[in-house]
Amino acid sequence: MLTRRAFTASAVAFGLSACAKPPAAPTTRAATTPPKAPPLPPFYGAITDEPYPIPAIVDATLPPKHWRQTVPNPWPKEPSGTIIVDPDAGNLHVVQDSDIALRYGVSVGAEGFAWAGVARLQFCRDWPRWKVPAAMIARQPDLARFSVANGGMDPGPDNPMGARALYLFQDGVDTLYRIHGGAEARDIGRAVSSGCIRLLDQDVIDLHDRAIHGSKVIVLTSLAPQGLGTVF
Template sequence: MLTRRKFIALGAVSGLAACTQPEAAITTPVEPVAPVYPPLPEFYGAITDEPFPIPAVEEGSLAPEYWRQEVDNPWGKHPRGTIIINPDAAQLYFIESDDRAIRYGVSVGAAGFDWQGKARLQFWREWPRWNVPEAMIERQPEYEPYSVANGGMDPGPGNPLGARALYLFQNGVDTLYRIHGDADPWELGKAVSSGCIRMLNQDVIDLQDRAVHGADVIVLPSMKPSGLTEIY
């Protein structure tokens, strides 16, 4: 016979079973495994013959898909020197011929997602000064010492334009869009909070050495909303 005392005891056991997990169901969180990358090419080593030293890219910090490399030209016929930027893929192509291109990994800032179309490579600068746009100073007054009126920021370590900057114009007007150096290898392939198109200093030097004055720079439309604001 199921007495009241037995019923209460069974109910307590049932409640306990309902609130516990079987031992087999308890799992231990697994730490994500860091990717292991092959050794970097020699051209990502330190550069010591520039006005300012450029350290080597840290081993293990750069995925192979963002290494500088010669590839099949995926964009069809364009004159040599044409630069094509795919912001969503975080890749920049320098067209060598109808068949071949040099591909670089980049990181993309606000302007890289907000601007698209065709521009002209008007000029480039080695170790450029950084003249902070007025619109950025309005948002971040701490950059006012580096305004155009104050002469900008001196070149060298700490200058966010890095070792080279390529300046893009449309109809003779500066777009304020830049391809420049000083990218951190860990940020390549990612959207960053500021900047236009950032490259490793080793890569932007190589790009500038190949660059053709007056060449077209084609920025493909982005399918991603940027949500970013700063531009330099």
């Protein structure tokens, strides 16, 4: 039998429960996990059969758009072996045939030192010496010890030319511009060098093995606005 006291107690309890606030909703959302970068192709692994060791490229440091890959040929009228550098895309293409080209990611000349034009691939070198041009020594006098007169810098891991170099000439005259290795993955697609075209050592070795001596090299003129710190 429900007594007055029991009724009153139950009514108070009901009133309290009816007026109680519902549990508060979470004030923060669960953290979302960013998409994981795809693993690099095996050919970006360490190379141990060269005169100097070449470390592996670290995953997620090189965007897929700058991986070495076969692509539709943007320049079908150019003969096989032609090398075309697009500084605004941060890519270098080697024409395979009218339909396909091989594409590499590159780092190109920073503002004020960029070069464009048509040249001839005169010759290539394995683990080249770095012979600093006089114009660069004028800007950085501490590099004088690596001048042409002093024999340049010995090849090796600290040499900015990297594992291979392709030498560009115009009308039989050295342009002093090179396509070479030694690039860092974080610099691929950026305008950071003093005019030369730099690739990862893994890529420049592959390019060197495919290069045809005497082939045409085209470096397109950059259309990027000046002074913006070009990053591709």
